[in-house]
Amino acid sequence: MRNRILQKKLFLTTTGICIIALGAYAQTSIPGRLTSARDTTSPPKSDSVAQRINLPFNTVVTNGKTTAVTQAIYTESLVKQPVTNVLNALTGRLAGLYTQQNSGQPGLDAVSLTLRGRTPIILVDGIPRPLTTIDLEEIESVTVLKDAMSTALLGVRGANGAILITTRKGTPYKQVISFTAQTAFQQPIGMPKALNAFNYATLRNEAIDNEVRVNPSFNTGLRYSATDLQLFKDQTDPNGHPDVDWRKQILKSSAQLNRYSLNLSGGNNSVRYFAALEHLSQDGLFKTDNANTYNTNNYFSSYLIRSNVDLNLTPKLSGGIHLLGRIYNVNEPGATTASIYNSFLTTPNNAYPIINPNGSFGGTPQFVNNIQGQATASGYLQTYTRDILADFFVKRTLDELTPGLYVKGLVSYASNLNETINRSKPVVAFQRFVSGTGVESYGSALTVQANQLNSNTISTVNGIPNQGQGRQNYLEASVGYDRTFNQVNNVNAVILANSDNNVYGSNIGYNVAGFSGRGAYSYNEKYLAEVAFSYNGSNYYPGNSHYKYGFFPVFGLGWNIAKEGFLKNSKWINSLKLAANYGKTGNDNPGYFAYIQRIFDGPSAYFGTAAAANQTLIESTLANPNITFEKADKLDISLQGTVIGKLGFVIDYYNNKFTDVLTQRGRNTTLLGNTYPNENIGRYRYNGFDFQLSWRQPSAGGFGYFIAANAGLQQSKVLYIDEPNQLYPYLQRTGQKVGQAFGYQAAGLFQSQADINAAAQNGVATVAGYIPQPGDIKYKDLNGDNIINQFDQAPIGPTGPLITYGADLGFNYKFFDFSALIQGVANYSVYLNGNSYWEFQNNGFGQAYEQQLGRYTPATAATATYPRLSIGTNVNNQVFSSYWYRNANYIRLKTVQAGFTLPARYANAVKLKSLRIFITGINLLTITKLKDRDPEVYNGAYPIQKLVNLGINVKL
Template sequence: MKQYLLLPFMLIAGVQNASSGTTNEMTDTITATQQTVVIAGTVVDEAGEPVIGANISIGKNPEIIAVSDTNGFFSLKKIHGDETIKVAFLGYEPETVRLTKGKQTYRIVMKTDASQLDEVVVVGYATQKKADLTGAVSSISSRALSDRPLTNATNALAGLASGLTVTNSGGNTPGYESQSILVRGQGTLNNSAPLVVIDGMTGIALSDINPQDIESISVLKDAASSAIYGSRAANGVILVTTRQGAERAPRITYSGNVSFETVAKRLNLVTDYADFMEIQNAGLIANGQAPRFSQGKIDEWRNDAGRNPTVYPNTDWQAHIYRNPSVVQNHNLSVTGGSKRVRYNLTFGYINNPGMIYYTDYERYQLRSNLDVNIKPWLSVGANIFGYIDKNNPSSENAAAGGDVIFGSGAFNTVPGMTLYDPATGLYGGIQNPEEENVSNFNPYRRQWFYKPEYPTKTKRSVVKLNARLTPVKGLTIQGSFAYNYWERNIEHHLTDRNLYRFTLDGPVLIREGTVRTYIRRYNYKNTYRSSEITAKYDFDISRLRTSVFAGMSQEYNKYDTDYYIKYDLVDPSLGAINAGMTNGSITGNYNEWAMRSYFGRINFNWDDRYLIEANLRADGSSKFAPGKRWGYFPSVSAAWRISQEKFMAASSSWLNQLKLRASYGSLGNNATTSYYMYQSLFATANYILNGNIAGGLAQTVLANPELTWEKTYMTNIGLDFAMFNSRFSGTIDIYNKNTKGILISLPAPLEHGTSTVPNQNAGEVNNKGFEFDLRWNDRIGKVSYNVGVNMGFVNNKVTRFQGDVSSINGVYKTQEGKPINQLYVITVDRIVRDQSDLDYVQSLVDRNPDYFATYQRPELGDFLYRDANGDGKLDTNDRVEIGHGNVPRITYGANLGASWNNFDFSVLFQGVADYKVYYNNQAFRFVTVMGQSLIKDITDNSWTPENPYNSKYPLLRNNANGKNNIASDAFVHNAAYFRCKNIQLGYTIPRDVTRKFFVENLKVYASIDNLFTITDFPGLDPEVGANVGYPSVRQYSIGLNISF
């Protein structure tokens, strides 16, 4: 199994296989001359598993003349029978075999070399052996991402590393996914996103990267590992390294998959319109109103029984707006190779996703090229070029700007008595029942059509990074780089409208003209980023002390431009010119820019591979803050003790391979609290008198705060790394305490400031405490190799300084000192008033205090009775209580299982969260019957009625959106914990003795399923999405192919 884990190193060290053979060939003995023979053999590890990619050389000649294939086989032609062959592979002790005259087949067993097997991990500006790490770093290899139908790298991270919370918040279409990543929870009241660094460059989103280009991902979680990035590392750092060239013959690789997407879950809505009308009538009666629908209309629909669906529709909106399935294509072609002088990797990728919802299609072309050239033994240069172009129909102008998908949310805000579209006439339908016509004519199918952009949104990104590396003397490496990153998005909408019709047995009848005002609207967004950097690193040894000194500086500049314009009343909606609009709208534009200069350094000490010390320091100066507050300094120090290397541990060396204790402390910064020192926000347009006339101008309306500066995070981390039983069982355990200070908040205004708006101040503080672990087991039973991994992270979040006794309440969320960020704050339900005894109890409350229900309405039969939580004898907003631990899960976890047998491989990834509450009053999950909106069958079937007073889960449904049973209460607070099968896959690699006949180096086919199942008590579409609507969570069934030449 071990050699599979080392495949990335093979790509670096591999060479062209000079000669390889099949099993039959290796059992043949062919004598070329009296002096030479053909030698064949098999290279295996101590468990008898083939070692793939072992290098074979002859005698003292370092030239590699053969490489073992996927079955561990190799063959050597024209070899003298008394030669000595050498076999080497990373992670194993080299083996030397003296050939025996007359013997042509050999079995070579390689022993593990624990000193070489240690994993290399990418850290800030460097790589380190995992055994030498003093900080908390999680590493994710490309193997964890392979053979999955991934079009977005962010989706891949969930469940793969402890302390990492990946959330798909839904609402947006392919290419505009709303996803967030948190490292060790939400550490601030402002931007909590981690810094993403891709091949040493910032300013590129993780979702911009082709997952097939990724070689490794490192998550830097503590101050020791992150401090080298200073002011942007308070929320953690995610380092992505893409695939590089290798010293080998050119290898052409194609990897592709086709996925069939279906909606992971649908709500069970009331789609029988006759039932829908009866429920609505009951809701009106319960609210003291007359029923709207006549028995005659109800009978008409019921008697038709679906024979005329255009005239008497029972529309299941979810069935109509979702594709079933959506077929997604993902293709990648790469060329990798090189020599000692030049190494290259070129990758082309293509994605086509029609979208689960109509008119949300997405298409993307992407290209990446990594080139390294050794000009001299002491000088090398390189280029990293990356770019993509994508086209997307975001379904609405809101979605194009990051908002909800109208079509998706429309499925839960439309009645079943509407015909979407009549293919026979090409007309769009409205409400088919005249008794409801003036209540709702919202046809999301039609509305989606007129919000559909005539021209798709286009996004472009171009990135170029040039670098040079100089090694003038032994141990000294000087590197310089320049990076340029350009991003552009162009959005255009032509808004037109369609008429709506009622379809009758006698033909269509116009019920609503398309009166939406036509317009052409354009948005242009541009971002330009450039940076230059120079670093120097010097490694030297003094006796048993290994020392590494690193220093550098960088300069960055960023400019963001926006332009927007609109014209109304198009002469012809088919015209794409802005001049097609007859009426001027508005034209706006803006830009902002920032610059940063940084100095940073690191020093590492390693004494005898036992005692490790690392210190980092970064100084950042940012134009986002006022002069005098621009510079921030972020130091860290960490140490580790490799206990297993001590002499007194020698007796344990047979079973304990590694035991290391780590500790770190440091400070980090966050400059994402404000965009650009808020000069502009201090002013607003205002009129003034000039020469007796009113003139327009600017006036300062907000008080300035020149003291604004960085948020600072101070973190302590203690960790333990271990490996035992010949490294079969290994893991890491970490505990941490993270304090963020100087958080930007708004404090109450002193009275002497009058009505002026008080500026934000660096006054808030948040504490995160937690622990996390990663455990792994790798072993073999007979011919089956297997691995098991589990990880878990727990974080407790608390605001330690805010506004004193003053809390911030935003809807159902509350933030205050001593509590988590955005804790749920709602009134609680005492009971459903089910019978006369409950009514008598309600009366007793009124008897004690006539104003008991002054704030909330007095309940009647079937209604919620809310709890007087503070016991003051009346029911009001002071009876709201805090629930849960904020809007981020306290516990995240993942588990993976992999196995291989012969040429088959199997893997499954589970992922989930716990201790997580969500407020869910959306998507028709309401205890009301609102006219013109959908109803959930579970609620209508299990609500209180006079016929079902005792077995109901839900209260009486009243036809009132603001009714007494729809108040923000714990009835809408749900346990959003879940356990999900994130991915399951099965692959088969075609034997080499078959593929080599077709000049194929490697051929693998596989099938996988993403989001196979989710176990949860959450009643909505997806606990990860919560109350958001729009674009649904999907399940993917994929088949794929990987082939190399």
């Protein structure tokens, strides 16, 4: 612990000295100020994003001189959302980018991303690294690189697209100091609504009666008596007949999020600097016990420091030092947040009392972990994460050799450590008994009593043990050339070599290395020709270069139509560009030395005696000596322009064919006695359209407004997966969209016995061997054999393209501003099942929910919205079928912000450059047909949050 504190102090002190020393040196000599009020369509005015991005991406986002397709959003849009992860601020703002937030748990609330159907790589200042929990105010822009040309220099890691995060750099203006303080109140949304004890008991009795009709020997002793039902209803016996709303008992109605950001920037012609400090704390929803001397709530707390210094050492030599230090801590009860939320789903309100009359925790043999004890008496777990980044680069122009020539070198080092402190302890619960004469007694402890753990270990990352520490070394050297001849012929080229080496835990390092290049030619800014290539690979493949390295070429053409003579003087077409590019990119997905056959010690002896167990060897998954990287042939055609200086548009068509996709062979056999490896046999296609439309009305008379809308239409198709020969065409996965769900096609509920008797004539049936009852789900008998089995499975859920869309709009009037972000998804369904949706799971003792009140009974046959009730697993009603796939299309009011900026004369009077007060709402309204569930977190996991945020920004 002492060493850890010393490390923190040393790092913060060193970085602080660097910032202070360089800041003192960089006295401003050029008057000016930082500009603001940019929307998602406005680039930074200080210098282009392309100039600020480390190679290899210093040219790909320059809109007029490339055929690449990108889209960027900037600081002012990002900071409108008080989120802990920058990925959460991208939702609804970028065409073709689909985000889904699967949890609202502090520290684990990042969204999952797909870009045109694939998971993109994350880049920070041009370097691959998944660092997304950073200060939003230190980010200048987030750019999506969508096509082959924009990711060409990534080569073997470019097939899935990329998210490029560019941090802010200093500008040659007077120093600006900005301080922002925010506090937000969070409330969970979309949590499952459990039944109270009386309704639970009533429906459970009904479910038992339904089981008895099918199986007369079913154990009816599990029924509740009329006396039990009355006591549950009256709530007069909280110990013997409890009714505990566990979510209300354990969770707070709201939690707080606080963020404090301080940054300063400025410089002169010699030195430019940007420095930032941030502290963020986000409380979880668990209530705590004042008797504890430690915090058992789940919370997230982080401290971050950033220093970006860029230097002009001589007229021809420049360089930069970019540093980042981050420390964050995630805390939760010793029982873990996931276990507590699972207990919510498996524990009915009448399972046991919170506290027995003797002061012990209540429980039963079916429910040995008291939820109150899990939340407040199970100790705590803390995970500390520490990250250090250091980027150094130097650039030298070689105009003395030929104008436009330069060389550049970049060295980057990153280190991270995940450390878990485990102070957990078991929760000891007891079952209470009352004899017929009223004598109270307690059974033995339901869990083994043990001392509190006190361990300190390097934790897991993404569920992989011993991966909690790592380092990255990134090296890059490049030669570039940018020159215009005769004022009409522009040549721009770069050649670079790089090496990215990552070491995690005890694993052998993962290294991606190679070289790449790009060349572009434009004539009079009208005609563009572009070519790029990359030759690289990784060390996780066999030594044969055929598998280890790949060559990835890309070609592009562009036409700035508005530069033509027939449109050059047009008053209403300001810009119009048609561009296309085509190329091959790669996806490095090797696994850990998957070409080597590995053999491990086994846990027990298959032959011989137990004494020889430690000599047993087990062969792991079969090796694939021919494994190589996946490939993608990508075509992109885009048309973009600006009309009357206010209306901007982009129409983008893409067609991406993925080959050599790693997948397990479909035509395999279990007779082998081992698991088949992934092989490069899959072929998929992704295609669709991205649309962007924006309108910006500059202020006139103190009033101005803007709107920026986007939409993405993404469809996919399985071209080949080596599936077995299918008896019927509808069973084939080939030809369906990637990830298409297959299951039984529901045809409603059996309304009566007569309906069951007529099933064969109506082309419906139930699962083979099952005796159908009124209220059961009936399924389409696709092959007409009067039974439902694997030969009746067909595509279920959405089969068409996924549609994502968003609209960012706002206005300003004098000193007031307002903006809103609307985001939505169409052709989207979710599968509702298991403990979070079905009744009486967990061996028949589980929870039940409000949707079960709409179950089938003879009286509600015509209006029932849920099948007849069952105990435990119903082999017919709970199979994978379209009945449980629900339309989850939604429109969400993602962000609303209103602000007031103090008039300049008042701000100047108190020596301020500006002062702005704002209020922000997040996830305030969601419109969806999905009942009692949030369309993103619908399975009972930690819910996402609705936030109301108050903030103030002061600039000096």
